[in-house]
Amino acid sequence: MYVFQTIRQLTQFCGKEFLKVTIVARNHTFFKAPLWMISGRIAELVFSAVLSCVLLCVGCNRESQGGVKGNVRSGAVASVTKTSDVVTFQHTLDGYEPLKGVYNLYFTYKIVHPWWDAVALGMEDAIEQYSQRGITINHVYLAPKSVSAADQIARIQEAARQNYDVIGVDVADIDLLTPVMNQLIDGGAKIMTFSSSDAPREIGCKRIAYVGNTHNYQDGKALTEVLCKKLAYKGQVAILVGSKGAPCHEDRARGAREVLSKYPDMEIVDVAYDEDSIDIAYSLTEQFLERHPDLSGMICCNMSNPVGAARAVVQAKKADRISIVGMDHDQEALEYLRDGIIYALGVQDCYAIGFDTIQTAIKLADGILPSESTYPEKTDEKTTIVFQDGAADVLMVLYGKVD
Amino acid sequence: MQKTTKDKTYRSAFIAASLIIVAIIVGATLLYIRATNNNMDQAVNTLSSFYMEELLGKREVVLKDALNRDFELLGRVVALIGTKEIQDQASLRKVLLFSQTLYGAKKLAMVDEDNTIYTAHSTFSDASRYAFLQKDFTEPRIVTSNLYGAKKQVVLAIPVEGIRVLGKRIIACFIQLDIDDVAGSLTSDNVNSSGKVFIGLYYKNGENLTTSKFDEIDSKQNLIKFIQKALLLAGQDSSKIGTSFHKGEKGLVTIKSADDIKYIYYSPVENTDWMLTVMVHDNTIADQLGNISRRILQRNVFQLISTMVFLIAMFLLIGSLYKRNGDIRRRHQELQIKARNEREQKMRLEEIATMAKAANMAKTNFLNSMSHDIRTPMNAIIGYTAMAKRYSDNSKVEDYLGKIDVSGRQLLSLVNQVLEMSRIESGKIVLSEEPADLVEKANAVRTIIAADCNMKNISFTIDTSGIVHKDVIQDVSRVNQIISNILGNAVKYTPEGGSISCTAVEKPWDKEGYGLYEIMVKDTGIGMSDEFLKHIFEEFSREKTSTISRIQGTGLGMSIVKKLVDLMGGDIDIQSTPGQGTVVTVSIPMKWDDVSRRRETEAQNLEAVDFRGKRLLLVEDNEMNREIASDILMESGFVVETAEDGLIAVEKVSNSVDSGKPGYYDVILMDIQMPRMNGFEATQAIRAILVAQDVHVPIIALSANAFEEDRQKSLEAGMDDHVAKPIDVQKLKETLAKYLRH
CATH class of the missing domain: 3.40.50.2300 (Response regulator)
Structure with missing residues (x-):
């Protein structure tokens, strides 16, 4: 973006300089204008043009920020090497341009619990970044006070009736939820799973995508x-x-x-x-x-x-x-x-779970299905084992706690 | 020479004085500055805490205001919703979105009793972030907490009642603040050579409320521990800072290191568990104070220079003024002499004026006396002549009597004219405006003048056809006097066989209810030269020609005419050609009269009165006049009693009252000028006697003083009316009839 801006400014500058030269030439014939003035102007113009071309070439070669590519992350469980790797809070949206200006998303999860509050933070940050790009995302993120498959079923059915763009489920019970999700998907609803529990396709669930812990x-x-x-x-x-x-x-x-x-x-x-x-x-x-x-x-x-x-x-x-x-x-x-x-x-990494869930939901809402060229069917988020020597750092990263 | 030396001496003295004073001021200022510098360090220390407190105080106010505004905003949002049941989330979101837009709040939300959070764009369950809102939440609160991701959450919440969403009770409305933004707004942008003022927001346990650094202190560092560590390193006491901070007290910590001194001032933020802190480095304060003291010094120096310049200018000015003092003194003396001369002249003029007044008064008194003394015998001459004519049957005697009568009247006329002039000059003429019929008056004039014209075979015409409103209110006697004078002159100076015409026309005038009456007298007389016309209105002026010298006259006629015309607000114009004639045009404005009402009154007056048996007291000191008047009155039927002076008149009235007959006299005729008691005094005395008896007897003045002001005096003295002498019998009878009708 900065490169393009720079190129644009330079181009404008070149244009202006060229204009100055023509004005000088028009108002002062070559016989009248001092040679040094005209020469100087032309030299500036040539230099600007050369520089623009160089930068343009550089810009073209730069890896594009656009395009839709999957969030591929390693699902391996690893020990702590850097505390900053435990949870990554600096996320930016990928280059995908949503097709609509307003989205309505519905998410339901197992139980009202601080773990899902952390996921919500990631979701909210993603939503905020979309908002800065002019895209409004209305979302519902509700759960019962105790785990209840029945409650989840009722919620997703109601959500389907209200025609939400995407319905996300953190599956409380695979066996009970799978047939319901399949039915709703057959009826045209776009359903994905997220965060802690999936109902994978391998067991016959037709859910479209999953973002969360696969391991x-x-x-x-x-x-x-x-x-x-x-x-x-x-x-x-x-x-x-x-x-x-x-x-x-x-x-x-x-x-x-x-x-x-x-x-x-x-x-x-x-x-x-x-x-x-x-x-x-x-x-x-x-x-x-x-x-x-x-x-x-x-x-x-x-x-x-x-x-x-x-x-x-x-x-x-x-x-x-x-x-x-x-x-x-x-x-x-x-x-x-x-x-x-x-x-x-x-x-x-609950934050990433929430952030990536929103990104996937937007694509799904636009009708983009997971594939090699779009996004993975399962976006796996990492787990990092932390020992005592890393605890203070993790506390600082996650909660700002300092000894 | 002497003066110049003196001036030089003065100048030198002033310059020397100026220099001495300036030197004193400069010296004092320098001493003061030195003393000030010596106390600079002390001042810095003393001022530091004030400075810090001031810095923090302002920011505390800003922060408090921002928080209060947010609470108010929440109140307004709740008020906007009112108390209602909201059936669906979409409706609530709409309200929240509207409120956010309207009030500019970024993260506005409501919470229900199940801890479900509603915002403009979301509905979500929450276990940890807003759980505090479920517990004993009855008053507005500010709650800060650390969230997952090292995020600082600051929530301003107010309890809510009366709103339900999907059957669930809404318990709170809150705003989530971006505390970094809030803290950022408090940070000073003052950058000086040493650095800036650092502002921080901390919990009372020393944890940073924001994600920003506090000078060199990282956002994740505990402030209390940092300060304690720094104090320990500097060998200072670090025991109190922790307690002070935890308790939320105000305080100032000075951390001294080898190359710097840091001042940290902290103060609690009301209604929160926050501490607002400010850090300034010593050189910053010193620089600030240095700047201040430099400015003060500059100001002092400027003041000093201004004062010096001012003093020097003053001294120079005074010196130059003093140099010119001699001229001023001389000028002053001249003015004094001039003033004294003017005063003396004024006194002389006043003396002359007094003498003139006295002379004028003497003249007036003389004329008044003369008027009475001449008129009284004249009255007798004319009166007796008239009576003699009545009883004479000898034609020669009648002829002689007729001439005596004419001469007497001429003499009386002359006296009247002189007196008239005197009165006019004294400003004593008062116009007596009464209703009059101009046409009728003109006819009367015609009769008089026609007779004179016939004697000289002069044709005379009066034309009043140009008068539209003949009934006017004006002193017609004066108008008569004017016209009579002019016509009299025309007759006098028109030779036999000539002609005189008098034309009266009415012209419009500016004032409503008024007309401008223009009377033009044209004759074919001897005319007047242009040279004489210039002086025609002067007193006693007559053209000196052989013709004029044979014609009698005082030269006062036109003067009187002019004065009377001016008194009436009119105008007079004379055009004359010697040998051909003269045209005199007089224009006088007159008010139109409402005749009908007046005629009704007059009709009443004309009703005949029987005087027989009426008792009249005639008070007259002059025997002849007394005899004449008595005869006239007795012929009319009155029973006449006489009194020789005012005192006798009063005695007679008093006697009648004593004998039980207060109304004994039906009417009293009272002369004015009498010995022992004059008419005015007698009238007042008689009135006093009769008022006590509740009786009113008409008292009519009978006086040789015939002017309006004399009449006014009579009325003021208590008399009912005034009749002039010589007596006009008809007028006297009319006057008596007026008072004896009832």
Whole structure:
């Protein structure tokens, strides 16, 4: 953009200079005007023209900012190398030019929860950037207070009746939601999935695209591996899953189980569902501690349960004996991580999830389907495992907290 | 020579004085400046806190105003919606969008009881960002919090009642502030050589509210910890800053380092948990104060120079004035002498004027006395002559009596003219404007003049056909006098066989209800020269010709005519050719009379009165006049009693009252000039007696003083009317009839 502006200015400058030369020539015949004046003007004009051409060539060779290309990101789970890589808040819209001036989008997710508040921030920033380009996006982003597939079904059906441009769903229950989504898609609705849970095409869901975590299973495995290593592959472990039926939670738990099953000296002594509630996770952890005095580790599969578990462990004064691994970026959890109560956290880039969801929804609303040349059918957002040494930095990045 | 030396001495003295005073002022100023500089450091320190406090104070006001405006805006938005049930999200969004546009709010939102947030373009659930709005929210609040992404959220919210959306109660309306924008608006743009003033917004725990740096302090650094660390490094006490900040107190921290001193002033922001901070480097303050003191110094120097220039100018001016003082003194003396001379002249003129007045008064008194003293015997001569004629049957005697009568009347006329002139000159003539019939008066004049013309065989015509409004209100006697004088002259100076014409026409005049009456008298007389015409209106002027010398006259006639015409506001023009004749044109404005009303009154007056048996008291000191009047009155039927003077008249009236007959006399005729008690005094005395008895007896003045002002005097004295002597019997009878009718 700047290059083009510069070229334009130079061209204008050249034009003006040329005009000056002609005026000089008109008003002063070559016999009357001093030679130095005319020569000087012509020299300026030639120089400007040459410079313009050079810049033009440079500009053409520059990689175009336009075009529609998919947001391809690696879905690999990685350790922290730079705190700035955990969550990237500096996002700018891709070069896609929306076809309309106004869009109406509807999103519903599993449960009203701070994790989705973080996703919302990414969405709002994307919407704000579209707004600066003159595009208005009206959106609904609602969820029940407790996970309910029925509630989700009712919401998306109502949204379809109201003819929203795109309906986005963070699937609470794949089995229950899939046939409903398929029906609505058959009826002409444009439905995508986003954030934590997908209903993939592989299982027969016709949803058009997904933006979010595609590697919950791998996240569970990676965290569990980290814990096992910490425990020297020996000890009793309890799992707090999260919400029953929530794909992401179940997948992580599944990954955890698979890893633990590899190590014969690692034993799963308890598994429970905390329904994404810190308080429930706290009381469940208390029970674990009572029931299993030799408990040495806990695997927490969502954002809330590591907080509940850590509180209970601290309360029981067993922080030095029990290692906790968990998910996401709760501030309290990060503080526990910083203080060594929690051993590791898998932090998802919620901001990017929200930001990219909007970008995908706009394209979908314009009728553009995912493909090689447009955008990926699954936009995978990263998870980064953070340890104690990175906690302070992550706290600073995510919450501006400084020691 | 002496004067010049003196002036030089004065000048030198003034210059010397000026220089001394200037030197004193300069010296004092320099001492003052030195003293000021010595106290600069102290001033800097003292002023620093004031300066910082002032800097912060202004920004605090700006911030407070901005927050208050936002709260007001929220109030207006809620008021705009009013209390209603909103059926769908679209309607609420529309209102919010409208409000945003109308009030310029960027992020305006409402929250329902389920913590669902509604904005102009979105509806969303929230678990963490606005959860605080669900808890005990009854008053407007400012809430700051850190969000995911290190975002600072500042929300201004007010509780809401009465609005429902989709069946859910709206509990709050809020604006989300961009705190970086707010903080940015407080930052000073004053850049001087050392740097600028830094403004920061912090929580009371020292965390930065914004994402901006506070001078060198990173946005993510805790201010309290920074200051404590800096103070420790400088070996200063750092224990109090933390507590002070947490408590939200105001304070100033000075951090000294090897090459700099930083001043950090902090103050709480009302109704929030924020602290507004300002940081300034020492050299900034010093520079500011230096600038101020430099400006003050410049001003002082300018003032000093101005004062010096002013003083020098003053001294030079005074010197030059003093140099000219001698001239002024001389001039002053001349003026004094002149003034004294003028005063003396004025006194002399006043003396002359007094003498002239006295002489004039003496003349007037003389003439008045003469008037009475001449008129009284004249009255007797004319009266007795008339009576003698009545009883004479000898034709020769009748002839002699006729000539005596004519001469007597001529003499009386002469006296009257002289007196008239005197009165006119004294300004004592008062016009008596009364209704009159001009045509009738003209006819009367015709009768008189015709007789004189017949004697000289002069043809005389009067033409009044040009008069439209013959009934006027004017002192017709004076008009008569004017015309009679002019006609009299025409008759006098027209030889036998000549002709005289008198034409009266009425012309329009500016004033409504008025007409301009032009009377032209044309004769074929001897005429007058142009030279004489220039003096015709002067007193006692007569053309000295052989003809004139044989014709009797005083030379006062035209003077009187001119004065009377001027008094009436008229004009007189004379055209004359010697040997051919003269044309005199007099124009006098007169008011038209409403005749019908007046005739009704006159008709009443004409009703006949029987005087028989009426008792009349005649008060007259002159025996002859008393006898004449008594005879006339007794012939008319009156019972006449007489009194020789005013005192006797009063005694007689008093006696009649004492004898129980206050109305004994039906009428009293009172002379004016009498010995012992004059007519005015007697009238006042009689009135006093009769008023006590509630009786009114008409008292009529009988006086040789025949002028209007005399009549006024009589009326003022308490008399009812005034009749002039010589007595006109008919007029006397009419006057008596007027008062004895009832």
